[in-house]
Amino acid sequence: MSERSEIKLTVNGRTYAVHVEPRRTLxxxxxxxCGQTGTHIGCEHGVCGACTVLVDGxxxxxxxxxxxxxxxxxxxxxxxxxxxxxLNTLQRAFMEHHGLQCGxxxxxxxxxxxxxxxxxxxxGDEDLVDILSSNLCRCTGYQNIVKAVRAxxxxxxxxxxx
Amino acid sequence: MASPTxxxxxxxxxxxxxxxxxxxxxxxxxxxxxxxxxxxxxxxRIVRSNFAHGRLRSVDASAALATPGVYAVWTAAxxxxxxxxxxxxxxxxxxxxxxxxxxxTHFVRYVGEPVAAVFANDPYLAEDAxxxxxxxxxxxxxxxxxxxxxxxFEPGRSTEPAIVRKGxxxxxxAFRTAHAIVAATLSIxxxxxxPLETRGAIARYDAARDVLELHGAAKxxxxxxxxxxxxxxxxxxxxxxxEGHVGGGFGIRGEIYPEDVLTCAAALRxxxxxKWIEDRREHLIxxxxxxxxxxxxxxxxxxxxxxxxxxxxxxYDQGAYMRTHAATVPDLAAAMLPGPYRIPAYRASAHxxxxxxxxxxxxxxxxxxxxxxxxxxxxxxxxAKLDLDGVEVRRRNLIxxxxxxxxxxxETLGTDIVLDxxxxxxxxxxxxxxxxxxxxxxxxxARRAAGELVGAGVALFVEKSGLGxxxxxxxxxxxxxxxxxxxxxxxxxxxMETVIAQICADALGVDYRKIRVTHGQTDLIxxxxxxxxxxxxxxxxxxxxxxASAVKAKAIEVAAELLQTSAALLDVVxxxxxxxxxxxxxxxxxxxxxxxxxxxxxxxxxxxxGLSAEGWFHSNHMNYPYGVHIAVTRVDPDTGAVEIERYLxxxxxxxxxxxxxxxxxIVGGCAQGIGGxxxxxxxYDDRGEPLSVTFADYLMPTVREMPAVEVIxxxxxxxxxNPMGLKGAGEGGANAVxxxxxxxxxxxxxxxxxxxxxxxxxxxxxxxxxxxxxxRNSKQPNIS
Numbered sequence: 001m002s003e004r005s006e007i008k009l010t011v012n013g014r015t016y017a018v019h020v021e022p023r024r025t026l027x028x029x030x031x032x033x034c035g036q037t038g039t040h041i042g043c044e045h046g047v048c049g050a051c052t053v054l055v056d057g058x059x060x061x062x063x064x065x066x067x068x069x070x071x072x073x074x075x076x077x078x079x080x081x082x083x084x085x086x087l088n089t090l091q092r093a094f095m096e097h098h099g100l101q102c103g104x105x106x107x108x109x110x111x112x113x114x115x116x117x118x119x120x121x122x123x124g125d126e127d128l129v130d131i132l133s134s135n136l137c138r139c140t141g142y143q144n145i146v147k148a149v150r151a152x153x154x155x156x157x158x159x160x161x162x
Numbered sequence: 163m164a165s166p167t168x169x170x171x172x173x174x175x176x177x178x179x180x181x182x183x184x185x186x187x188x189x190x191x192x193x194x195x196x197x198x199x200x201x202x203x204x205x206x207r208i209v210r211s212n213f214a215h216g217r218l219r220s221v222d223a224s225a226a227l228a229t230p231g232v233y234a235v236w237t238a239a240x241x242x243x244x245x246x247x248x249x250x251x252x253x254x255x256x257x258x259x260x261x262x263x264x265x266x267t268h269f270v271r272y273v274g275e276p277v278a279a280v281f282a283n284d285p286y287l288a289e290d291a292x293x294x295x296x297x298x299x300x301x302x303x304x305x306x307x308x309x310x311x312x313x314x315f316e317p318g319r320s321t322e323p324a325i326v327r328k329g330x331x332x333x334x335x336a337f338r339t340a341h342a343i344v345a346a347t348l349s350i351x352x353x354x355x356x357p358l359e360t361r362g363a364i365a366r367y368d369a370a371r372d373v374l375e376l377h378g379a380a381k382x383x384x385x386x387x388x389x390x391x392x393x394x395x396x397x398x399x400x401x402x403x404x405e406g407h408v409g410g411g412f413g414i415r416g417e418i419y420p421e422d423v424l425t426c427a428a429a430l431r432x433x434x435x436x437k438w439i440e441d442r443r444e445h446l447i448x449x450x451x452x453x454x455x456x457x458x459x460x461x462x463x464x465x466x467x468x469x470x471x472x473x474x475x476x477x478y479d480q481g482a483y484m485r486t487h488a489a490t491v492p493d494l495a496a497a498m499l500p501g502p503y504r505i506p507a508y509r510a511s512a513h514x515x516x517x518x519x520x521x522x523x524x525x526x527x528x529x530x531x532x533x534x535x536x537x538x539x540x541x542x543x544x545x546a547k548l549d550l551d552g553v554e555v556r557r558r559n560l561i562x563x564x565x566x567x568x569x570x571x572x573e574t575l576g577t578d579i580v581l582d583x584x585x586x587x588x589x590x591x592x593x594x595x596x597x598x599x600x601x602x603x604x605x606x607x608a609r610r611a612a613g614e615l616v617g618a619g620v621a622l623f624v625e626k627s628g629l630g631x632x633x634x635x636x637x638x639x640x641x642x643x644x645x646x647x648x649x650x651x652x653x654x655x656x657x658m659e660t661v662i663a664q665i666c667a668d669a670l671g672v673d674y675r676k677i678r679v680t681h682g683q684t685d686l687i688x689x690x691x692x693x694x695x696x697x698x699x700x701x702x703x704x705x706x707x708x709x710a711s712a713v714k715a716k717a718i719e720v721a722a723e724l725l726q727t728s729a730a731l732l733d734v735v736x737x738x739x740x741x742x743x744x745x746x747x748x749x750x751x752x753x754x755x756x757x758x759x760x761x762x763x764x765x766x767x768x769x770x771x772g773l774s775a776e777g778w779f780h781s782n783h784m785n786y787p788y789g790v791h792i793a794v795t796r797v798d799p800d801t802g803a804v805e806i807e808r809y810l811x812x813x814x815x816x817x818x819x820x821x822x823x824x825x826x827x828i829v830g831g832c833a834q835g836i837g838g839x840x841x842x843x844x845x846y847d848d849r850g851e852p853l854s855v856t857f858a859d860y861l862m863p864t865v866r867e868m869p870a871v872e873v874i875x876x877x878x879x880x881x882x883x884n885p886m887g888l889k890g891a892g893e894g895g896a897n898a899v900x901x902x903x904x905x906x907x908x909x910x911x912x913x914x915x916x917x918x919x920x921x922x923x924x925x926x927x928x929x930x931x932x933x934x935x936x937x938r939n940s941k942q943p944n945i946s
Contacts, residue, residue: 021286037197038190040409042358043442046180047857050358078190091188095180098826102655103187104194104359104409131867136857138358138410140826141833141895144864 007071012080013034020067024114026060027051030069031076038078038107042136049135053077059115078107081114089159090114090152099148101139104105108135113149121157125150174664174674174751175886178822181660182675183653186407195362196376200435203364204233206425208438209278209295210448211270214306214518214850216299218270218345223279225294230290231283238277241427244393247418249488250385251575255326260516262483264420265498266426269316270299271482271518272550273852276420281436304850305539308333308457318781320517320884326489330571331507333462336471340462344543347916349919350532350900352454352479353842355834356431358861359409360440361449363422365429372400376426379403379682381416381652382692386579387684389418390426390889401426403434407680411654411693412834413524414450417486421448426532426690443855450487450523451844454479455495457536462507467548467555474499474536478514478707489514490575491500491522494529497574497656501537502586502624502788503559508572518850524694526834527893530625531900535920538621538901543751546914552905556622560586575629575695575784582785583879590622593790593812596874602794610767610912613795616807619905619914623927624788627752627890628700628883630781635705637666637713638774641760643753645670645677647709648691651702652682656892658698664819665703669710672752694789696890699819700777716772724750724765726756738878770927772912783880787889789813797910802927804840806867810875814882816889824891829871832893833849837863839900843921871895889919913937 004019011034018033025044030053031037040061042050046064053062054076066091081088090110100106116123116131121129128149130138137145185190209221223235246261266277278295280946282288305313307319312322312485337343364377374396383403391398408415421438428436440449459474478492492512500508525531543557545552561568563585570579602618609616637647647666653659659679667674680686691697714734720730725748731744740749756773760767794808810826818824841861841941845853854860880887905926915933919926 023286031196036190037194038192040359040479041196042196042360043857045442045856045858046402055676078188082189087185089186094188095184098181098822099182100187100825101657101830102357102359102408102410103183103192104357104407105653106187107190122930129865136358136862137865138356138412138834140829141518141829141831141863141871142868143829144826145863 007068008059009034009067009075010073010159011075012077018067019038021105022066022068025063025065026067026070028063030062030075036077036079038105040104042105049112050105050108052111052135054111055117057115059062059112064077078110089155093148093152093155097144097148097151099140105135105137110138110147117153117156121160125154128153169545172668173229174667175819178453178820179660179664179674181657182663182679183657183659186400186600194359194409194641195364195406196423198364198377198406198441199437199845200364200366203435203437204281204283204432205285205288206428206436206438207280207292208276208421208444209280209292209297211266211273211275211297211923213270213297213301214273214304216270216480217301217302218266218277219298220302226291227295229287229291230285233281233283235295236279238267241265244423244427247420247423247486248389250382250486252488252490252493254326254489255489256325257484259319260323260484262420262485262521265422268545268848272443272518273850274520275482275740279424281432285318285334290903292899304518306519306846306850308477308517308519311668312515313743315516319363323484323516324489324512326493326496326512326514328572329509331471333471333473333507333509336462336507340470342463342467342547343460344463344540344547345446345460346543346915347456348460348536348539349456350372350453350535351921352451352837352844353452353838354452354538355410355412357410359413360421360445361415361421362439363425364435364437365425366435367429367433369589370435374423374426374430375404377404377406379416379469380408380654381680381694383652383684384650384690385692390423393423394427394430396840402685405652406655412526413452413528413694415654416652417450417523417547417594419449424517439818442857446855447520447852449483452491452522452525452528452636453480453519453532453838454522455532459540460538461540461544463544463548467544467550467558470499471503472505474510476510478512479517479519479522480514480929481517481519483520483521485523487523491528492526492563493574495533495581497531497572498530498626499537500570500623501534502561505559519846521845526831527625527675527897528892530623530897531838532836533802534621534623534898535900535904538898542905542908543915550804553620557587577782577784580751580783581624582881582883584786586622586788588878589788589791589812589814590877592876593792593810596812596872597792597808597810614798615910616795617906617909618792619902619909621791621901621905623898625894625897626782626784626786627848628888629695629697629698629787630701630778632778633691633701633705634687635702635709635777636687636774637670637706637709637777638772639713639752639756641753643676643751646685646707647677647679650687651681651698651703652693654693656827657820658693658702661699661819661823662702662706665706666710669707670714671773672737672885676737696892700785700890703819704779706858707776707886708779712775712777716775717752719759720755721750742902754828762789779829785816785883785889786811787793787891787894787895789898791898793902793906795906795910797907797927802926802931804903804922806836806869806903806921807822809869810872811895813891813894814876814879815891816879816923817887818875818878819888820873824875825873828895832871832892832899833863833868835896835899836867838921839903840923841867852916899901
């Protein structure tokens with residue numbers, strides 16, 4: 001189709017020079033060109049949120065953004081959350097509260113919540129549920145995702161004030 | 163004092179331990195189908211029919227073939243030697259001619275049917291080229307309803323390939339002498355599992371070993387391996403399937419579809435790896451749909467509401483072809499309809515009918531979500547007709563605990579239905595107590611009197627689980643003390659690795675975190691039945707216990723020699739063989755025992771090498787968990803939207819290995835049930851064009867639609883069919899949602915028998931409200 005151009009994408013602090021068509025979606029570039037397959041594709045039309053990543057700190061559906069649009073921005077994916085093999089607070093809360101089953105939607109939820117809690121650490125429970133309603137999970141019925149996210153938010157708040 | 167023959171202490175079974183599966187999934191290290199790639203791979207894109215029914219005159223691929231980067235385009239002629247996809251379960255006579263071939267040949271029969279495939283170096287390119295393939299189709303009239311008389315599938319073949327008949331007792335006599343007859347026509351909408359991960363298949367032919375590999379396998383890898391081998395004319399040992407992470411199963415994922423076989427055939431013939439990843443639109447029109455059926459049901463009852471006979475005619479909309487499940491769904495619907503009730507005489511006929519829509523298969527609680535809706539609607543109708551309380555009518559008909567085991571006189575999935583154990587009335591009481599039923603009813607009545615449209619509904623059901631006939635598990639201890647469990651079962655995200663590790667941990671005497679559970683790899687174990695029918699915890703769990711117990715016995719026997727003591731004084735605790743008669747004293751680790759059993763070890767003393775064993779578990783019967791759902795709903799009088807204020811599931815699983823995971827299964831199943839009850843429906847226009855092709859049209863529940871589900875896990879009725887008493891937990895959360903919510907909506911509207919069709923969308927609720935208003939005037943119930 002159209003000409004490829006070389007762009008630089010910064011994913012989890014590492015810069016990748018990738019050769020992409022203008023139409024290449026950000027999620028394809030992250031997965032195929034940068035090799036970070038933790039971000040998943042669930043619907044390719046911005047509804048399910050499985051592909052949610054942070055772009056300059058804001059949760060973004062990476063299936064609805066072109067790779068070229070992310071040039072010069074900081075992209076963060078699920079691979080950035082753990083410290084080596086050590087799970088972070090949110091990841092641990094998902095494990096302890098059984099907030100995942102098949103795990104396909106999980107990276108999207110983790111990044112959605114990470115973005116929200118960084119910006120609004122004192123977000124109320126109801127608003128949090130509103131935010132969570134932007135992503136789909138087909139396994140858990142959400143109950144344990146809500147529990148995990150509330151627990152993580154509370155723990156992070158406590159740590160901040162301690 | 164413990165001895166090796168004493169029952170091992172349960173340290174892990176019964177506890178809500180965290181999952182072994184979670185770490186890689188939380189860290190973005192999972193390996194789902196799309197994450198698998200091989201050098202030099204081709205990308206396959208399917209060209210699909212845009213017509214629901216038509217004569218396929220020609221396929222012009224010249225423009226696609228001329229596109230740079232396109233390697234090949236295949237149509238039916240290229241795979242004419244490959245037979246249609248065969249049946250895995252419930253094969254009955256007459257269905258064979260309706261099986262699906264890899265590509266449409268002379269006719270296209272649903273929108274989404276594969277007609278051609280483009281193979282290109284890049285997925286974007288493959289998609290571009292696929293749009294250049296021109297299909298010349300002469301449109302024919304479509305059959306879109308299974309409720310109308312059958313049409314023509316092809317010359318000489320009707321769209322009704324078979325009727326499944328089941329029954330016992332003198333139904334006609336019962337209806338002749340009944341105090342009353344209660345009848346209803348009830349419909350369940352077309353919806354499906356719709357996992358968040360779409361399907362995917364990556365095939366690779368290793369010419370050096372002459373092995374065809376299929377990656378992205380799920381659910382039933384061994385069966386699929388044998389089928390693919392047969393279809394491609396290869397020995398099954400030269401075909402291997404590899405299961406990675408699977409982004410949700412729910413019945414639909416992991417069955418063999420045309421695309422799976424196409425990637426394999428192409429990889430073999432093109433000698434390059436072939437990758438296919440389905441997009442969401444494809445998934446919604448090409449992967450199995452499910453559920454759609456209409457029931458014309460009637461009951462003969464005595465004056466006390468006791469059922470004398472039940473008769474049901476089922477019209478099952480299979481879609482365009484018979485897929486791997488053959489007659490499974492209508493068979494289960496007919497076989498499980500009686501549920502937890504004593505039905506003295508029964509007759510069901512399930513008409514399997516083909517339509518020009520996406521073909522169907524199973525979806526979580528197949529046939530039971532549907533038949534529970536029908537049966538429980540009928541129970542409510544009986545109560546309304548005789549002016550009795552719905553709960554009381556149920557009580558009068560429940561099979562009592564002392565009647566167990568209860569032979570139904572019906573069979574399904576090649577097994578006789580013998581309800582193995584259960585105290586249905588006790589669980590009903592427990593569920594009603596949990597919601598304070600009488601008080602709840604009063605509160606709702608008061609709110610209704612104040613003008614709110616609120617109501618409650620109760621539904622009971624019997625599930626089935628633990629389908630045999632067999633499972634094989636290998637357990638081995640490595641020299642480093644780590645334990646490996648290899649099973650031919652599969653994981654679809656349900657947590658089987660953890661559950662199997664818990665069972666192994668207790669049987670062997672190790673920490674469950676020291677156990678690695680491998681599944682879904684056909685080259686590591688010769689037998690496997692996979693993950694379906696809530697069978698894994700029961701069948702694979704028992705095989706694991708048997709194998710692990712044998713490993714433990716061998717470890718103790720060797721340890722007795724090494725420690726020069728009597729085996730009767732030894733036990734395995736935390737991976738160490740220790741003396742049970744003294745707190746201190748010598749001990750030996752399982753790793754050391756494994757080292758003593760290496761082939762060259764002098765300590766082996768003629769024993770078979772290795773600290774390992776196989777365990778087979780066989781079972782000719784399924785077992786039958788059971789449950790109660792209670793829903794409280796509020797109907798918005800303006801929009802017709804149904805809000806679930808409260809939801810309770812009580813479920814008896816015999817023995818709970820990991821209550822946290824069971825609760826997860828129940829709540830997740832419940833969410834899917836709520837989807838099928840209120841939101842999800844595959845709709846078609848009058849030419850058979852699918853209208854539900856994105857997540858903006860096909861609505862699945864978000865966290866906003868989900869109530870806080872209260873879960874009661876009971877262990878009143880361990881299964882007598884396996885030593886641990888296990889029953890499966892995968893499907894009870896979904897089973898009765900349609901039934902319970904329908905009853906709650908009736909109650910909210912103050913109109914018995916109002917809901918006759920699922921899903922109960924706001925549009926349908928508004929229609930019901932208008933009908934209810936009209937009926938209040940004319941007193942004409944729509945169920946008589």
